Amino acid sequence: MAPLADSFGACPVPKSRYDHITLGHGSGGRLSADLLRSIFLPAFDSSVLASLEDQATLPFDVRGGRLAFTTDAFVVRPLFFPGGDIGRLAVCGTVNDLAVGGVRPLFLSAAFILEEGLPLADLERIVRSMRQSCAEAGVELVAGDTKVVDRGKGDKVFIATSGIGIVPEGRNLSIHAAQPGDRILVSGTLGDHGVAIMSVREGLEFETVLESDCAPLADLTRVMLEACPAIRCMRDPTRGGLSSALNELAVGSNVGVELDENATPIRDEVRAACEMLGLDPYYVANEGKLIAVVPAADADGLLTAMRGHPLGRSAAAIGTVVSDHPGMVIANSPIGGRRVVMMIAGEQLPRIC
Amino acid sequence: MAPLADSFGACPVPKSRYDHITLGHGSGGRLSADLLRSIFLPAFDSSVLASLEDQATLPFDVRGGRLAFTTDAFVVRPLFFPGGDIGRLAVCGTVNDLAVGGVRPLFLSAAFILEEGLPLADLERIVRSMRQSCAEAGVELVAGDTKVVDRGKGDKVFIATSGIGIVPEGRNLSIHAAQPGDRILVSGTLGDHGVAIMSVREGLEFETVLESDCAPLADLTRVMLEACPAIRCMRDPTRGGLSSALNELAVGSNVGVELDENATPIRDEVRAACEMLGLDPYYVANEGKLIAVVPAADADGLLTAMRGHPLGRSAAAIGTVVSDHPGMVIANSPIGGRRVVMMIAGEQLPRIC
Numbered sequence A, B: 001m002a003p004l005a006d007s008f009g010a011c012p013v014p015k016s017r018y019d020h021i022t023l024g025h026g027s028g029g030r031l032s033a034d035l036l037r038s039i040f041l042p043a044f045d046s047s048v049l050a051s052l053e054d055q056a057t058l059p060f061d062v063r064g065g066r067l068a069f070t071t072d073a074f075v076v077r078p079l080f081f082p083g084g085d086i087g088r089l090a091v092c093g094t095v096n097d098l099a100v101g102g103v104r105p106l107f108l109s110a111a112f113i114l115e116e117g118l119p120l121a122d123l124e125r126i127v128r129s130m131r132q133s134c135a136e137a138g139v140e141l142v143a144g145d146t147k148v149v150d151r152g153k154g155d156k157v158f159i160a161t162s163g164i165g166i167v168p169e170g171r172n173l174s175i176h177a178a179q180p181g182d183r184i185l186v187s188g189t190l191g192d193h194g195v196a197i198m199s200v201r202e203g204l205e206f207e208t209v210l211e212s213d214c215a216p217l218a219d220l221t222r223v224m225l226e227a228c229p230a231i232r233c234m235r236d237p238t239r240g241g242l243s244s245a246l247n248e249l250a251v252g253s254n255v256g257v258e259l260d261e262n263a264t265p266i267r268d269e270v271r272a273a274c275e276m277l278g279l280d281p282y283y284v285a286n287e288g289k290l291i292a293v294v295p296a297a298d299a300d301g302l303l304t305a306m307r308g309h310p311l312g313r314s315a316a317a318i319g320t321v322v323s324d325h326p327g328m329v330i331a332n333s334p335i336g337g338r339r340v341v342m343m344i345a346g347e348q349l350p351r352i353c
Helices: A030-044 A086-099 A120-137 A192-202 A218-227 A241-253 A268-277 A296-307 B030-044 B086-099 B120-137 B192-202 B218-227 B241-253 B268-277 B296-307
Strands: A056-058 A066-074 A104-115 A140-149 A157-167 A183-186 A233-235 A256-260 A291-294 A316-322 A329-332 A338-340 B056-058 B066-074 B104-115 B140-149 B157-167 B183-186 B233-235 B256-260 B291-294 B316-322 B329-332 B338-340
Touching: A030 A120, A030 A140, A056 A104, A056 A140, A066 A086, A066 B104, A066 B157, A086 A104, A086 A120, A086 A157, A086 A218, A104 A120, A104 A218, A104 B066, A104 B157, A120 A140, A120 A157, A140 B157, A157 B066, A157 B104, A157 B140, A157 B157, A183 A296, A192 A268, A218 A296, A233 A241, A241 A256, A241 A291, A241 A329, A291 A296, A296 A316, B030 B120, B030 B140, B056 B104, B056 B140, B066 B086, B086 B104, B086 B120, B086 B157, B086 B218, B104 B120, B104 B218, B120 B140, B120 B157, B183 B296, B192 B268, B218 B296, B233 B241, B241 B256, B241 B291, B241 B329, B291 B296, B296 B316
Parallel strands: A066 B140, A104 A140, A140 B066, A256 A329, B104 B140, B256 B329
Antiparallel strands: A056 B066, A066 A157, A066 B056, A104 A157, A183 A291, A183 A316, A233 A291, A256 A316, A329 A338, B066 B157, B104 B157, B183 B291, B183 B316, B233 B291, B256 B316, B329 B338
């Protein structure tokens, strides 16, 4: 339902006398309405959300364009980490899945699965962070739902977000579109999100705090597409990292990818942490980075445009699309070594997003 | 992401050698791709889903209409119950939230949160049921995601679905639109879903199996709106039951509601089960029923139209909107008694949907 009405109802209720989530907060009765009115409605300040209908009704002028639609579930552990939290992740992850398609994100929905006993203060903090991230991304959260599961049957908070936006007329970015000779750019340093999460979990301490790169990329992609409409494809290398994104590209376009390890931007602290934790940074998740595939002639212009944006300052050209070894990604080391970058098989970092 | 691409990647993989979900199935690597290819893509048979982009791109012609958008999370326990399962519920719940707004549902997304150890056979059964329900409802599932949580941090399967559809030009159903004199109709028997779930949980046995009414209502609402464009408002009385739906209406439209207990269709078995379990059927969830508010002059015509539809055969007029006692629902018993039907405060039936 849109404005959380199914779960919350519309009757006036006194301010909550609860500090923690109870099963009653998922009842569809007065406690649900209380949660809606005390936490969700004030946070998002959306007249559509507040209308309490079963569905959000939205002005939407496609005018020759198409609609884009995406969804993701978020189960990251811990809920709060340096550089972000599950709420920011849930907004940015879905916004970015739209943005890398060249889509202008417009509206989000959020479905919460709360574990009985969750402190309401944690929920409030998450919801505030979502509002802030929505504002940064220029999207409106217009639909929501909340369910509560009994203690021990969930893990504090899971969030599923969905997003819709407009695909401008004539725009057709696709992982099937890469061609031999194309250049592969990345918008910044790799591995920051995954290493930030793992460092918190493992209790690692470094001289500087390792922060997640979690950020909404819609403004960066807008600038990139204005500067370079010839972009073939963009991807956000989240779970599975750069490796999964490039392997999907190689298979999707039936091309080979040659990666220049020396050109790949990775923070020294992230490289050090990866060595300590036994991780390959190419497999580590990012939440505020993208790769772009672009005809060689446009690469320099695009790189300049990316570096002019706050979220693209460390952008770099890291590889080339080739006709050799289709479906395969090969990394070239500074000392002349070559290795196949396989798609990761199982789980390197569970619950990273 | 749309075609589960973020979570699954696109590289060719051998058929799964796993019978149960592992953490690796949530990695974004090869096991994720395996799950996508062996279970999700074959089930939904959608070219949009199979395109493996980060977002579904959809033809969408609004032409003066508006877009409707809704989301719900599903945590029902047990996963399989007489008359349905969590997959059918996840499709019907979201379809119905659109349908009761007079919206034509078009596209769905589904985000799965799976617990490590879930038998793959259970997931396949759920996904098949979703496909069947999508076909019944006339919607296409075009976007998905899967996350896996460690054993003991979830409960087998949670599903969050979102739906989008078109609101035809000039259609403005709203819980704020009821007027004194309007009649309140219900499309069939009340309490079937909640009682079916509780009977399974409590191990109750009756002479007949109590089945959930879980069904997609989009075709019924289409027929109703064709027969009676003057309908003011529709609602599906899910969590919180008839009581929550009518209380929301009374508050939303600032009117009173007079309910005729004798006219309320309730199966004998459901009534008996409610007595055994100490439940009030007005508070019990329905998953294939709706209430409609309609000007008195149109009530008979609408009732006839509803009864002509397979999902409205037991439709009945159950109440009247009044100007007295605004914000309050009062039930009138066959023997002349009057009682206030309050909105439920806490949790009567946890995890009913």
